[in-house]
Amino acid sequence: MALVERDDGNLVFTRATSDQIKKHFENNAQAWAGPLAQRDYLHIHHDMLKTEANEKGSAVWVLHPPNEPLNIVSSCTTLSRPAAVNTGKGSRTVTAVIVTHIFTRPEFRGKGIATVLLTKVQNVLDSRSDVKVEFSVIYSDFQCGLYERLGWQPYRATQLRILLAKTKVERPPNTEGLDSIELNDMPFASDRDVDMTKTRLTGKRDGNTHARLLATIPVVRLCIWRSKMYEHYFCKQEMAPREYGVKYVSPGTSTGAWAWWVHDFWARKLHLCRLVALRNKGMEDSVARVLEVAAAEASRCGLREVVLWEPTQQVIEGADKLADKLGEGVRITVEDRDSNIPCLRWHGGEGREVIWEEREYYGIM
Known part of the structure; x- marks a missing residue:
């Protein structure tokens, strides 16, 4: 004291x-x-x-x-x-x-x-x-x-927003390469993400100081737990979340993308907590597949938009591909947060x- x-x-x-x-x-x-x-x-x-x-x-x-x-x-x-x-x-x-x-x-x-x-x-x-x-x-x-x-x-x-308005986005079926990430899968996905993050950080040899927070499994569980607590107060039963993440591996390759998210029924947004692409370039199609599932989950739950903080150019281009596929009624914006x-x-x-x-x-x- x-x-x-x-x-x-x-x-x-x-x-x-x-x-x-x-x-x-x-x-x-x-x-x-x-x-x-x-x-x-x-x-x-x-x-x-x-x-x-x-x-x-x-x-x-x-x-x-x-x-x-x-x-x-x-x-x-x-x-x-x-x-x-x-x-x-x-x-x-x-x-x-x-x-x-x-x-x-x-x-x-x-x-x-x-x-x-x-x-x-x-x-x-x-x-x-x-x-x-x-x-x-x-x-x-x-x-x-x-x-x-x-x-x-x-x-x-900055943030990327996929504005759905009243567009109904159907969830694409799980096929070869596309699959839900169940809550029981989160520890494996988180451990792999942390290992990959550390490897990428080790590769930074520009003489600058680099730092980042790690999405360890306790942090992942906290985010989802908090979301489910708020869901209890703000979500109608028929709109209850069905999935919290998705992974996509391009057929015939070992590369792809995955993401996990939380539902904000108060603000009517689906927040992508983490989106991971296994390569820094050439993954726009994989990112678009992941974002489509996120948009479908938001649409089914009555949420108005999907939000991702600090989007890379690759993610922005993937979102543009998704908007082109979904057509009129869906808008993509990239803007500074206030x-x-x-x-x-x-x-x-x-x-x-x-x-x-x-x-x-x-x-x-």
């Missing part, structure tokens, strides 16, 4: 107790619960901290006046995540931290309170004795100024230029 000196008195900075965690999420619910009842929002977020991805290395940090532990002025959550970096000596697995659920009560905004909180959190992350936090990440709204001043550098945030802008801070606030690879949707969890 540490006292933070301020002109208007002292504030206590501390890791939250269970009662303070509840108050932290109650405060967040004011801004982010949307149509969810507060009790349902609290239930989801309390249980998220108990998942395999979060049970170790997660914490809530709070600022409060002395002797008023539940009068929380500002607070945030930190979540440890597996990552990989290449600083010029090959790929190595490291720990990263997501800083999220940042909330300052409205009457205390504009007074430097969030700066105090996040500066203290930085000190905690930089001085951890159990593990070195190689970098930390905040996903910001369109106003990144505070985070940038504190050393979290914003990155361009929310969930990724911001990265290196250990110790080092002003290092970092190439942040494949900033896809799973990272926000």
